[in-house]
Amino acid sequence: MTAWLEEATRFLNLARDDLDAFRVLAADPRIRPRIALFHAQQAAEKSLKAMLFAKRVEFRRTHDLLELTESLRRAGVVLDVRLEKLVRLTPYAVQSRYDTNDADPMPVGEAEEIAAALLDLAVAEVAKAGT
16 A cells, blocks of 8 residues: 555545544534534545545645645546535634634534545545455
8 A cells, every 4th residue: 555545545544433433522512513513624625635645646735625636626626515515624723722702603414425425425535446
């Protein structure tokens, strides 16, 4: 297994962990939505990065889902996720972790849909890279 594929697999596992954490936290009414949404964003981000590793695409350290998506698009990967949804999920990486304002959070169902779809796509892309 190449170093690129090892990193892709590692990021897939991290994305799965974050998606699992999101689901647990989102289901707990004691947890503020932004805390759960952080993990949905992280699952999406790590899924995108897993695909970039699988495609052997270098990228800078970023939490910006649109930037990562654009790198994938240039590498020939088409994502079936609306960009405006990624724009709404991106801020949960950093800004919302330090903000106590829970007004108008992204719906958790929408966040789960995005994170799960990207993880499924990443699993397929990494599997293709390994064959």
